[in-house]
Amino acid sequence: AQKVTQAQTEISVVEKEDVTLDCVYETRDTTYYLFWYKQPPSGELVFLIRRNSFDEQNEISGRYSWNFQKSTSSFNFTITASQVVDSAVYFCALSGPGTYKYIFGTGTRLKVLA
């Protein structure tokens, strides 16, 4: 069975601190895809990144970086020098090969305090 665990329900940091959001997944597929989405207070869901299981290179996009480790079944998301605008709920999701079905984690609410 597939499963995504985001054990951190809520995290509070002070602006400019670095913060890491954890995502641990379970799957029996050898090919799979992982995603991160951001849901700001306004409510929309914004796609951030897609990573396939064959690409273990870390990815950096501005202040955002993602660490994919198959050995620990984790796909963690780090925000460097956090800003108040980063305050949101962040969802991690898992998908098998050639399938519509996403398995979402329950989300981590990040609060960045000024």
Added chain:
Amino acid sequence: DAGITQSPRHKVTETGTPVTLRCHQTENHRYMYWYRQDPGHGLRLIHYSYGVKDTDKGEVSDGYSVSRSKTEDFLLTLESATSSQTSVYFCAISEDWTDNQPQHFGDGTRLSIL
């Protein structure tokens, strides 16, 4: 931003009444989805569509029906709304499944059933 419009954005209705939510896309994507978002559950798939008049059930489809008569429109109907269907509903679209292209989400519809 993906061209996805959900309507209405907010609705309050009474138990037992029928409710229809609309999702309209301008991207000409083949695949469309309806999710519900509830605290502690992340997002759960209700129904999805893989083409005009082609739809299928997701994991929480009881009490819901869908229709897709045009590529651009995907309707979600609650035939007889119940309080347990109070939720935030998201429509999503994607280009295809074969390469697990990411799903892009609308802004959501907040539905309250009294």
